[in-house]
Amino acid sequence: MTTAEFLGIEMPVLLEAFIKVNIVVLAMTVVVMGLIYGERKIIGRFQMRMGPTRTGPFGILQSIADAIKLVGKEDLRPRGADPWIFELSIYFIFVPVFVGFVVVPFAIGWEIRALELGLLYLLATSSVSGLGFAFAGWASDNRYAMLGGLRAVAQGVAYEIPLVVTLLAVAMLSSSLNLGEIMAGQASVPNIVWQPLGFIMFYIAMLAELNRAPFDIAVGESETAGGPHIEFSGIRWSMFQLAEYAHLWIMSIVGSAIFLGGSAWPFGEELGTGYQLLLMGVKSAILIFIAMWTRASMPRLRIDQLMGFAWKVLMPLAFAQVLINGFVIVYDLPLVLLTVQGVAGIALLNWAIQRAVARPAGRPGMAAWAGTSEAATS
Amino acid sequence: MRGLIRSFVTTGATFLRKPVTREYPETHRELPERDRAFPLLLWDQQIDEPFCTGCHACERACPVECMTVLMKDNPNHTSQGGTSSRRKIIDKFWIDYGRCMRCNICVEVCNFDAIGMNNTWSGHESSAVDRLDLVMDLQQLLSQSRAGAVKPWIAP
Numbered sequence: 001m002t003t004a005e006f007l008g009i010e011m012p013v014l015l016e017a018f019i020k021v022n023i024v025v026l027a028m029t030v031v032v033m034g035l036i037y038g039e040r041k042i043i044g045r046f047q048m049r050m051g052p053t054r055t056g057p058f059g060i061l062q063s064i065a066d067a068i069k070l071v072g073k074e075d076l077r078p079r080g081a082d083p084w085i086f087e088l089s090i091y092f093i094f095v096p097v098f099v100g101f102v103v104v105p106f107a108i109g110w111e112i113r114a115l116e117l118g119l120l121y122l123l124a125t126s127s128v129s130g131l132g133f134a135f136a137g138w139a140s141d142n143r144y145a146m147l148g149g150l151r152a153v154a155q156g157v158a159y160e161i162p163l164v165v166t167l168l169a170v171a172m173l174s175s176s177l178n179l180g181e182i183m184a185g186q187a188s189v190p191n192i193v194w195q196p197l198g199f200i201m202f203y204i205a206m207l208a209e210l211n212r213a214p215f216d217i218a219v220g221e222s223e224t225a226g227g228p229h230i231e232f233s234g235i236r237w238s239m240f241q242l243a244e245y246a247h248l249w250i251m252s253i254v255g256s257a258i259f260l261g262g263s264a265w266p267f268g269e270e271l272g273t274g275y276q277l278l279l280m281g282v283k284s285a286i287l288i289f290i291a292m293w294t295r296a297s298m299p300r301l302r303i304d305q306l307m308g309f310a311w312k313v314l315m316p317l318a319f320a321q322v323l324i325n326g327f328v329i330v331y332d333l334p335l336v337l338l339t340v341q342g343v344a345g346i347a348l349l350n351w352a353i354q355r356a357v358a359r360p361a362g363r364p365g366m367a368a369w370a371g372t373s374e375a376a377t378s
Numbered sequence: 379m380r381g382l383i384r385s386f387v388t389t390g391a392t393f394l395r396k397p398v399t400r401e402y403p404e405t406h407r408e409l410p411e412r413d414r415a416f417p418l419l420l421w422d423q424q425i426d427e428p429f430c431t432g433c434h435a436c437e438r439a440c441p442v443e444c445m446t447v448l449m450k451d452n453p454n455h456t457s458q459g460g461t462s463s464r465r466k467i468i469d470k471f472w473i474d475y476g477r478c479m480r481c482n483i484c485v486e487v488c489n490f491d492a493i494g495m496n497n498t499w500s501g502h503e504s505s506a507v508d509r510l511d512l513v514m515d516l517q518q519l520l521s522q523s524r525a526g527a528v529k530p531w532i533a534p
Contacts, residue, residue: 046389050399296393297385350379357381 020112024101032245033063039292046296066238073234080141081231089139089228090236092132094243096125100250105180107263107276118179119171122254123164126209126247130156133218136228148227151303152211152218158310159208159215165318166198166205170258172325173338179254183262187269190261194338197345198321199259201314203287206251208310210244213295217303248288256283305356313352317345406499411529415501416475417484419468419516420494421524425461427454428520429492430468436484436493444477445484446470471519475504476512496522497529 004016011019037052037060044051052059077086103118105111115121130153137149170191174182182191192199208215219227229240256262260283263276301309324341327333400407417436422429432449450469454460484493495501500522506512522528 042393045397046393048392048395048397048399050397050401053401293386293389293393297389298382353382354379 017112021101024104024112025098028101028246028249029242031249032242033067035245035249035288036066036241037063038288042289042292043296046293070238071235075234075236076231078141078231082139082141085135085139086231089132089135090232090239092135093129094132094239096128096132097243097246097250099125100247103179104250104253105183105257105262106253106280107273108180108184108269110273110277111180114178114180117177119167119177119182119258122179122250123160123167126250127156127160129243129247130160133228136232140228140231142231144225145228145230148218148220148224148230151224152228154303155208155211155215155218155306155310158307159205159314162201162310162314162318163205163209165315165322166195166201167258169198169318169321169325170195172322172329179257183257183264184269185264186261187264190259190265192259192261194335194342195259195321196339196342197317197349198342199255200346200349201318201321202255202259203290205310205314206255207291207294208306210248210251210291212248212291214298214300215306217300217306220300223300248291249284252284252287252291253280255287256280260287308356309353313349317349321345409497409499411497411531413495413497413501414480414482415496415498416478416480416504417473417493417519418496418501418523418528419471419519420492420528421520423526425454427452427462427464428468428516429490430471431464431466431490431492432468432471433466433489435487435489439483439487441481441483442477442479444474446472468516471516472513473519474513476509494523494528494531497531498522498527500527 002013003010004013005011040062041051041059052062055061055065077083100122102112103115103122105114111118133152133156134149137145137147137152140146171177171182173191173194174185176182176185207213211218217223219229224230229237232240257280262283263280267275321341325338328335328338420429421427432447434447434449437443437445437447447468448470449466452458452460452462452464452467454462454467455465456463457465480495482495485495504512
């Protein structure tokens with residue numbers, strides 16, 4: 001049996017992987033609790049409230065109290081629900097997120113396994129959770145859940161493509177799909193300098209993938225009453241919540257590893273692992289904070305706006321980015337061209353959004369109203 | 379993009395502002411002098427006896443009939459060798475805070491300014507487990523004014 005070294009101790013590979021997975025899962029649970037607490041506090045401050053204050057000093061134990069309450073609640077299943085799919089759907093959301101942690105680079109050399117196709121693996125596993133949302137929505141025997149599940153799948157599939165393509169463009173620059181190598185390759189200049197448009201598209205697609213505002217139409221409270229979550233209670237609902245925030249954490253770490261230089265920039269490799277972990281924490285915290293800021297700032301999109309934005313705006317721009325990266329790499333042009341192109345691309349994105357806002361397309365199904373009195377007056 | 383940036387700036391500004399929340403049980407806002415909690419009897423600090431003469435005016439005026447008043451001869455009257463000019467004085471007084479609707483009519487009809495609305499937080503935080511605990515007797519009604527806890531009432 002092959003052996004591996006962990007903390008200076010020689011041990012079988014499987015044992016080492018098992019120990020690392022356990023560490024990451026425990027850390028994830030704590031981080032998710034912190035994220036839930038932090039989100040409530042931060043959103044509270046955005047609305048000039050205080051957020052939780054009653055449990056422990058500054059309400060810091062709120063997440064623990066919530067966890068205890070959720071575990072203690074009854075696990076309900078609607079009578080009309082499909083028992084197997086209802087019970088299993090949550091695992092289709094929960095397990096892919098867990099599995100994604102295998103390749104997440106917390107610092108240089110600090111991942112469970114540095115897979116050569118790590119980026120592909122991560123995207124492939126995280127896109128399985130769309131299936132879980134479809135299962136949850138369908139099996140709940142609830143119209144709102146069904147609608148939310150369908151929306152989640154449509155949105156997930158649509159935004160998966162720009163997400164993958166923008167990350168592919170970065171992988172072309174780094175000529176690697178290994179997350180650790182992509183991160184280590186940015187020791188001098190982070191990728192956001194060469195791919196500003198790519199970063200913005202990644203961030204938008206990431207918010208949509210995570211079903212976060214302003215792309216939370218799948219789980220929007222006012223429209224679908226919570227969407228696929230609606231019939232879940234107790235421990236199952238808390239698993240939804242855990243998966244959601246763990247996914248947010250993964251995506252923010254991957255985003256900062258791929259675009260912001262991760263723990264390699266600045267001075268990451270010289271200053272040791274502690275500094276690298278701190279750097280990674282700060283960068284991912286900034287990304288998460290911006291996601292919360294966005295949630296506090298923006299109204300929710302309509303489903304046709306959301307889909308139109310993915311297919312008509314993000315996708316052509318993402319493919320154009322890949323094409324231009326290819327030109328620059330093949331003909332050995334200076335990389336500054338990419339920065340110029342990125343800024344121009346952001347201007348183009350801005351123009352497309354501005355145009356859509358200034359000249360809104362007709363409501364969906366407007367054609368059916370053509371010739372009626374309402375169409376004539378409006 | 380301009381609207382987008384403006385929305386971010388707006389929410390960012392509210393983020394940096396102080397929250398408007400007051401953490402109620404720990405911090406109490408200061409109440410105005412004319413704050414209207416439950417009625418109290420007032421204490422004449424100069425002669426050291428209640429203002430109330432037990433004239434039943436408030437009891438008759440009370441729309442929800444939450445008061446019970448009994449009167450007696452004042453043992454401290456000047457004719458008895460005392461210092462007070464009140465011939466009659468209150469003997470027993472009950473107000474059922476569970477029935478009182480805080481309408482202020484008892485205060486308006488009182489000829490001696492002997493009853494007033496509690497303008498402190500104790501008048502608002504008076505929950506009890508048993509409804510009978512909400513029936514206040516004379517000693518309970520007087521104790522706050524006697525201790526000087528009630529702020530002087532200012533006429534509009």
